Amino acid sequence: MTTLPVPDSELLRLDHQVCFQLHAASRAFGSVYRDALKDLGLTYPQYLAMLVLWEHGPQPVKAIGEQLRLDSGTLSPLLKRLETAGLVRRERSAEDERSVTVHLTTAGEDLRAQALPVPRRMLAATGLTVEELRTLRGLLGRVTEALDEA
Amino acid sequence: MTTLPVPDSELLRLDHQVCFQLHAASRAFGSVYRDALKDLGLTYPQYLAMLVLWEHGPQPVKAIGEQLRLDSGTLSPLLKRLETAGLVRRERSAEDERSVTVHLTTAGEDLRAQALPVPRRMLAATGLTVEELRTLRGLLGRVTEALDEA
DNA sequence: CACCATTAAGTTGTGCACGATCTAGTTGCA
DNA sequence: TGCAACTAGATCGTGCACAACTTAATGGTG
Secondary structure (H helix, E strand, O other): OOOOOOOHHHHHHHHHHHHHHHHHHHHHHHHHHHHHHHHOOOOOHHHHHHHHHHHHOOHHHHHHHHHHHHOHHHHHHHHHHHHOOOOEEEEEEOOOOOOOOEEEOOHHHHHHHHHHHHHHHHHHOOOOOOOHHHHHHHHHHHHHHHHHOO | OOOOOOOHHHHHHHHHHHHHHHHHHHHHHHHHHHHEEEHHHHOHHHHHHHHHHHHHHHHHHHHHHHHOOHHHHHHHHHHHHHHHHEEEEEEEEEOOOOOEEEEHHHHHHHHHHOOOOHHHHHHHHHHHOHHHHHOOOOOOOHHHHHHHOO
């Protein structure tokens, strides 16, 4: 396997483009999600939190944060808004008084039905094949892992 | 070419993972950039704006916004902070009084030297080969384009 | 020429992300 | 047992992103 020499200038530009493309793609997703979730009254990060609860049931703030890679500084106000919206209930854990367990309310559980068509809509909006999505997911996972080292 | 049937459940999960991985990767990049740009006193979006100015010289807010896909609601305060930091100067255009041209100050131009090593450092932090970066960039570009349609 | 639609930039309000700090509860161990 | 280290969550401050709106300048058309 031969490695063609890649000039510095191209490396540097390529780097900018990748970081920037990532930034841009993330915001583009946000924009389409905003539209898809408008009727549900959820933002994209709120939707992510609901997904975690729909999939894995009641759990402490800490566990949600680990799955979404978010800290309490972001999650506390977000969950508070979900609670105000009547989708979620927060309870101090009996075993460990430091911990707060987040439960879905009936309204929160019911919202799942409305959310079901969203993923397919988003999938279609990307315009990628399943194979390409797999590749993309793999590369993104590796990048995130590598960046988390630093 | 045969197409293996892909169950709905996998499609939906795959979709979540891609959107979420994108979100996570974007934040991971932000975190590493935060560290790399700390000494320059720039945030990542401010760095992007400076890159545009370093590369293409003085230009109106509108032009910067088109390159970064940002509107005046985001750029106005950002540029104001760059101006407060003494890196940038804003001048009403003489030909069109609606337009504001953004110039680099001497300090802003001088900062470029300090910023030069940043891209290589970021490139290394991704842990990807040049070939993979090209693939990633291509997929992200297509996704963004497709999402912008919707 | 006058008027109105358009455009550039700025402003405001909401929400996310994150570092830093605080409080209260828990655990370890000397 | 008592105290220090740690942990979960909340709070605060800063900055980004974006929708909605405002202001001022421009340009086209009747």
